[in-house]
Structure formats: structure tokens, C-alpha cells
Amino acid sequence: VATADHNVPTIEQHLPIKEELGRVQVETLKKNCATHEIELYGLGHPYQGIVHVIGPELGITQPGMTIVCGDSHTSTHGAFGAIAFGIGTSEVEMVFATQCLLQSKPKQMRININGELKKGVLSKDIVLYILSKISSSGATGYAVEYAGSTISNLSMEARMTVCNMSIEMGARCGLIAPDETTFKYIHGRAFAPKGTDWVHALQYWQTLKSDEDALFDEEININAAAIEPMITYGTNPGMGVGVNGLVPSEKEMDEKERASFIKAMNYMGIAPGGAIKGQKIDYVFIGSCTNSRIEDLRLVADFVKGKQKSDDVEVWVVPGSKQVEQQAIAEGIDKIFSAAGFQLRQPGCSACLGMNEDKIPAGKYCISTSNRNFEGRQGAGSRTLLASPLMAAAAAITGRVTDVSEML
Amino acid sequence: MSKSKVDTIQSSFVPLNIENVDTDQIIPARFLKGTTRDGFGKNLFRDWRYENDDEAKPRPGFVLNQPEYHGKILVAGKNFGCGSSREHAAWSILDYGFTAVVSSFFADIFKNNALNNGVLPVTVSEFFLQKIFEQDNEATLTINLPNQTIVIDTTGAKESFEINAYKKECLLKGYDDIDYLLSIKNDIEVFEKTQQY
Ligand code: SF4
Numbered sequence: 001v002a003t004a005d006h007n008v009p010t011i012e013q014h015l016p017i018k019e020e021l022g023r024v025q026v027e028t029l030k031k032n033c034a035t036h037e038i039e040l041y042g043l044g045h046p047y048q049g050i051v052h053v054i055g056p057e058l059g060i061t062q063p064g065m066t067i068v069c070g071d072s073h074t075s076t077h078g079a080f081g082a083i084a085f086g087i088g089t090s091e092v093e094m095v096f097a098t099q100c101l102l103q104s105k106p107k108q109m110r111i112n113i114n115g116e117l118k119k120g121v122l123s124k125d126i127v128l129y130i131l132s133k134i135s136s137s138g139a140t141g142y143a144v145e146y147a148g149s150t151i152s153n154l155s156m157e158a159r160m161t162v163c164n165m166s167i168e169m170g171a172r173c174g175l176i177a178p179d180e181t182t183f184k185y186i187h188g189r190a191f192a193p194k195g196t197d198w199v200h201a202l203q204y205w206q207t208l209k210s211d212e213d214a215l216f217d218e219e220i221n222i223n224a225a226a227i228e229p230m231i232t233y234g235t236n237p238g239m240g241v242g243v244n245g246l247v248p249s250e251k252e253m254d255e256k257e258r259a260s261f262i263k264a265m266n267y268m269g270i271a272p273g274g275a276i277k278g279q280k281i282d283y284v285f286i287g288s289c290t291n292s293r294i295e296d297l298r299l300v301a302d303f304v305k306g307k308q309k310s311d312d313v314e315v316w317v318v319p320g321s322k323q324v325e326q327q328a329i330a331e332g333i334d335k336i337f338s339a340a341g342f343q344l345r346q347p348g349c350s351a352c353l354g355m356n357e358d359k360i361p362a363g364k365y366c367i368s369t370s371n372r373n374f375e376g377r378q379g380a381g382s383r384t385l386l387a388s389p390l391m392a393a394a395a396a397i398t399g400r401v402t403d404v405s406e407m408l
Numbered sequence: 409m410s411k412s413k414v415d416t417i418q419s420s421f422v423p424l425n426i427e428n429v430d431t432d433q434i435i436p437a438r439f440l441k442g443t444t445r446d447g448f449g450k451n452l453f454r455d456w457r458y459e460n461d462d463e464a465k466p467r468p469g470f471v472l473n474q475p476e477y478h479g480k481i482l483v484a485g486k487n488f489g490c491g492s493s494r495e496h497a498a499w500s501i502l503d504y505g506f507t508a509v510v511s512s513f514f515a516d517i518f519k520n521n522a523l524n525n526g527v528l529p530v531t532v533s534e535f536f537l538q539k540i541f542e543q544d545n546e547a548t549l550t551i552n553l554p555n556q557t558i559v560i561d562t563t564g565a566k567e568s569f570e571i572n573a574y575k576k577e578c579l580l581k582g583y584d585d586i587d588y589l590l591s592i593k594n595d596i597e598v599f600e601k602t603q604q605y
Contacts, residue, residue, distance in 0.1 A: 007441060021441035028443045072493040072517060088495035088521035089445075094585045102585065104572065136428060137487040140516060170490060172516055236428055236490070260427045260485070355437040362460070374432040374491060376455045 001060065002033050003041040005050045006071075009357045010318050010345035022356060047190075049321020049347045052076040052289035056160060057323055059189025063178040063205040068095060073289050073371065075166040078175035079159035080182055081208045083143075085173040106172045107141050107217040110210070112148040115224035120405030122299075123158035124291060124369065124388035126150070127165040128230035128240045130222065136238035140170030142218070145210060150224040151176055156185040157295040164290045165371050168237040177209040229404055231367075232386040233276050235264040235375050241276060243391065243403045249273030267375055268383050269363070277401050279385070281367050283360050284309075284396040285378070286389050287318030287345075288352035288370035294324050296369070296389045300342075301333040303393050303404075309341035310399030316358065317342050318350040342396065354379040367395045413582035414528050417508050418550040418561070420479035422471055425541050427485035431518065434489065434497040448496050449503030476545045483510045483540050483549075489518025498525045508551050510558065512537045523575045524584055530558055536567045553579060 007022040026042070033040040041047040047054055052073050055061040063081035067074060072086035087101065095101055113126060131138075144166055151159065159176050166174025183202060186192045193201040228242030241247065249272045253261045265272050270279065286292070286300055297319065309315050317337055319325040325347055328334055337344045351358040352370040354377060360366045362381025369392050373384035385401065394404035439451040457472055459465035466473040482501065488511040489497060498521040501509065508528040522529045530551055532540075540549065540560060550559045553576065559566045571579075578588055589596070 006437075019441075025441050025443055070493060072491070074493075086493035086517060088493055088498070088517065088524060090495060090524035090584055091520065097586055098589065102574070136490055137513065137515070140487070140490075140513070167517075170487070170515055236430065256486075257427065259425070263426070353432075353437040355440060359438075372430075372432065372491065374430045376436050377432050380436065380438075380455055380461050 001039045001041060001054075002029060003048055003051050003054060004029060004043055004348075005048075006349045006353065007356050008043055008348040010316075010348045010350045011357075019357060046322050046326075049319075049323065050289045050292065050349055052160070052164065053293060053320030053324065053347075056080065056156070056185075057189070057293075057321055059186050059192035062186060062192070062201070063182060063208050068092075068101065072167045073164050075171065075174045076160050076164040076289055078163040078166065078173050079156060080186070081175055081178035081205070083173055083175065084163075086167065106143040108145070109139055109142040109171075109218040109220070110145045110147055110216045111220045111222065113146065113150040113222045113224055114148040115150060117150060117224050117227065118405065120229050120390060120403075120408050121224075121227050122229075122388040122390060123154050123161045125227050125230045125391075126222075126224070127162045127168075128232065128237070128386060128388075129227045129242075130220075131165065131168055131238045132230065132240040133222075134169055134220070134238070136168055136236040137170045138238070139166070139174075142171050144169070144171045144174040145216075146174060146176050147210075148222075152179060152181075154181075155295060156181060157293045160293070161290055165237065168371055178205050229388060229391050230386075231276055231391060231401055232373050232384075233265075233268065233270050234261070235267055235373055237371065237373060237386060239264065239373075240386065243277055243401065245276070247272055247274055247276055276385075277403060279401040280365060281313055281385070281395045281399055281401065282364040283351075283366035283368075284313055284315040284342075284392050285318070285351040285360075285366055285368040285370065286342075286392050287316065287320065287350050288368070289320060289349070290371045291369035291389050292318060292320030292324065292347075294327050297324065297328050297333055298331070300389050300393045301328075301331075301336045303390060303407075304340040304342065304397065305336050307340055307397050309396045313396055313399050315340075315342040315396045316345055316351060318345045318358075319347045321347050340396075351378050353377060354382065360384070367392045367401065412526060414507060414526055414553055414579040416550065416552045416554070417480055417528070418548060419481050420477075420545070420548050421481035421483050421510070421540070422477045422479055422506075423541055424471055424482060424484040428487045428490055429484055430491035431489060431494050431497040432491055435494065435500045437492075437494075440494060440496050442496075445495075445499045446503060448500035449505065452500040452504045479548075480506055481508045481510060481549055481551065482506045483537070485537075486511060486513045486534070488514050489522075490515040493517045493521070495521045495525070498522045498527050502527050510537070510540065510549070510551075523572075523579065526579065526582065528553060528571075528579060530569050532558060532567050532569060536565065539563070539565055 359379030
């Protein structure tokens, strides 16, 4: 299947796309899909949305599959116990031509997270915490399995958030063994197996877990209770701290990293060594394939109900798919948002990557639930602080980086 | 799409002594909207090259704007090409005129994308990388793909590098994966016919 996500506008989607090149791209997709008989969920289709949201939502993503897509966040689908990874355009061509792809065996890493999460801590915080510990290249060359009681207790949508950001550690892919939660989630979805097919599939899926005595090239253990609501301060996703923590100072950097660090801090306009809490925010973006599913929207709606956004922030909530949008409207979430001054937009990648019409102006601070805070990611000169949907919502209310757990 | 062959490259180089250069820096997302592979070189490192996205305002401090640095080899800090799977990163580097990138560490997807497009990623030790950065703009490097070695010509310092044997063959012949398969089509057909199920 194919869909339109990266380049689509998120307002007035029924009108022709204003940006010339984006329109040509979407039209080329339409034409190519028609010629080659590929099902396309384009703009206006009830299934349209971000590829990593609709795959699971439609039950296309299933345990044991090998899934590739020309987008690095394909790792998201690993939450179902699938081997899923992003590939480049030439590799996509290869897959279309032969259904095969030459791969070298990655090293294996297991990250075990055990224990109860603190109040206000979401799965996004887990993955930002891991990143802050192992850095944005800490898992390069590895396939990562996330395990432990904390992970088993997460919902499917929360698991997707964790696997989504595997690529930010450099990992080839990230996965979680499928369990009852997984099977329940898939059951009854549009493309899920039905009848006896379902019974057979289930039998197979139940076998998909690491052996008790499996050996990993590297194993990392994390105590869930140590994780605070996280926020990033720099220009790669590994540059994060707990919201009550301090931005590192130049002195703490080893010599080789110092130049990159200073460059990042200058770009961000954030003082090394200081607190991140209280940092002024101009934009709030709740969306992207990391955090734009219905649970994310529900959590935010619960939190903002009866509250008002700060006057000087602009707040965009962009659902990951048409179905999420429709569900949100059915549950009255749209009304809660508009009462709070949050704009609920139409589905797409939106401000995650500054490739469509939603961009953050130069020099402005945006707290974002997406996955990348690279220089210029959300528009030339934009400054991105990555956080969970709750942290983003809290900042929307106060206009500053705030510890959401104090507001719960 | 067949490409030009890569064999031995002797050239001056452009030093980009920055770590974690991500794909959004190599080519910002707003320039990804071409539907062909050409013309991305002019937007390579766009936001580092120009002030306020204005081609009339190059940033003099950025190495691509310093004419004394040029050549077919880009030398960059650790973890080059992290971030997205956009193959445009490799296309823009090639389109700009680089045929090899040297670093002490490459992100996985970028490395594959580079190899698939005839850009040779050369992984050297951190020590050797720093030796290269110590050279001045007159220095040249020789990268010998058949022997898998890289030499700093001025000092004679030499290191060998690893490359997947299959990818090496593709680069030497100017093949991408599909060209390669087509080149052994007869063998595949024979195999299919003789295989018993
Ligand atoms: S939401 Fe962002 S990260 Fe996800 S697929 Fe779209 S552009 Fe990529």
C-alpha cells in the first residue's frame, strides 16, 4: 500500500496543494500507483495518514513480518515483533523489482526496562532517557529488543513510540516480542487475518520471542523509577535531560565533542550548565509518527480539559491519520482542544520535518512530540525541544518548559 | 541506474570537522521534493552554506565557501549521515562532485545509500581521521579501492579499510544491485531450471 504523508498540507486538504513541488510529488505518486496497481490511500481517503500510523491501525503490520519502507521510522512497526527497517530509494527499487534485499546480520542488543514508571512519565520519556544514556549513535549496527516488565505493561501505541525512535540511536531496527496486548490490538482490524487464518496466525505469533538463554552482543538494564519527564536541549535526540536536570556544561564534554556541543548550544540559544525548566516556548507541536495516535490525543485532552493555552504560544495538534482524526471528533476531543485554544489540524507529517506548509520560523522555540531536533528540521533556523505529549501540553498551558508531573 | 565506476581516487579534500552530521544538514527536507535524482548538489549543506537561506549571502566560515578547499573527497567527523533514510543525502554529495566520504564512523542507512549510488564511504580510525584534519589545504589523499587502502600523500601515512566484497565489486564495475542481478541473469535462470522442489 501507499499513502501521502510527508509533503501534504494539514489545513484545507480538499483544495489543490499550494506548493508546486509537493503537488507534483503527490500527483506522481498517484499516477505511479495507478500504473502499477498499488493501493493508494491518498488525500481524502478515509485510511490516509502517516505510513507508520496507518500500517498498525489497519492491521497490515503483523508479528513475524519483514517490513521495509523508504522512511527511517519504519522501525515503529517493530512494536509488533516484526523486523522493520527504513531503506533508501535504490533499495525500494530493488524490493519492487525482486522482493529481495541483501542484508548483513546486525549485532544484537537487548534493553531491559523494569519497574513502575513515575507519575507523568510516558513511553516517550523512556526512549528519550535511553537516548540520553547511550547517545544518538549508541546502537549503530545493532538490532535492538526492548524487554522487561515496564515494556510488557505498555499499550501497543506506547510501544510504537519506543520502537519509532530506535533509529535515533542508530539502530537498524527495534522490536518488542508480541504478547496478548499485541494480539488483542490486531484482532478485528481491517487487514487482520480472520477465522481459521486468525487461529493459525496466532499459533505462529506465539512462538515469536527470544529464547530464555539467548545471548546478546550487548545488554542494558534500566530502572523505570529513575526516569523523569524528559526534554531535549540540543540538536540531536541524544541531547536530553530530565526536566528538573541541568543542561551539561562545556567542562563536562570531552575534548572532541566540545566543538559540536558549543555549535549546538549556540544554534539553540540555550546556556550550557543552566536549568532547562522555565525555557520560553513559542510553538507546540503534538503529532508525528512518534506521538499522534488516539491515545496520545486522549491523554492530552484529559490534561488540558478546562485549561487555557498561554497567550503567546501557537499550538498545533496533528492526528496521525484520518481514522485518528475521526475518532477524536467522535469522542469530542476536538471541542476540548478548541476550548483550550489548541488547533486540531488534518492528518500528515506536518511540522515534524518542514517539508510541507507547516514550518516553525527561524529562531523560534518549538516543544515537539516528534523524533528529531536536528538543526532546521522543523524549518530553517527553527529550534526544537523534543518531549512527550504531556510535557508538550504542559508547556502549551504555561508557555514555558514545565514539569508536567507537578500539574497532575 | 548504472553509475560511473569507482577505482582509485587521488584528490585534495574538503575537511568538515564536525561530528554527528545528520541528513537534515546534508540536505534539508524542504529540498527533497524532486522526483528525479539530479540537481541536489546545489542544496548540499544548504543551511550551513548560506545565511537565511539566501544564495547571495554565503557564510564565509563554512568550508564549502572557502575556495582553497576543494576536491573529490569529503572528510567528516564521527557518525556521519545519521538521521533519515533519505537517499537524497547521497545524491547531493555525489551531485556536488564528491566520490568518496572519509569518516571514523558512518550511520548504517547512509552507508548503504552511498554504496548504492557510487559514493565510496571510507571508515578510518579516529587517530587517522585526526591526522587528515591536521593537514593543510595543499594535501592530497589517495584512496585505492582494489587494495582497500587510504594514504595521506604528503606524509605517507596509510591505513586499510573494510568494505563488503559484493559492494566493492559493484563499485568497481559501476553496478547497482539491479545491474548486478541482471549481469548474472543467465545463472539465475539456470539455477531456477535445475532446482528441484
Ligand atoms: S512524522 Fe516525521 S518522522 Fe514520521 S514519517 Fe513523517 S516526517 Fe518521518
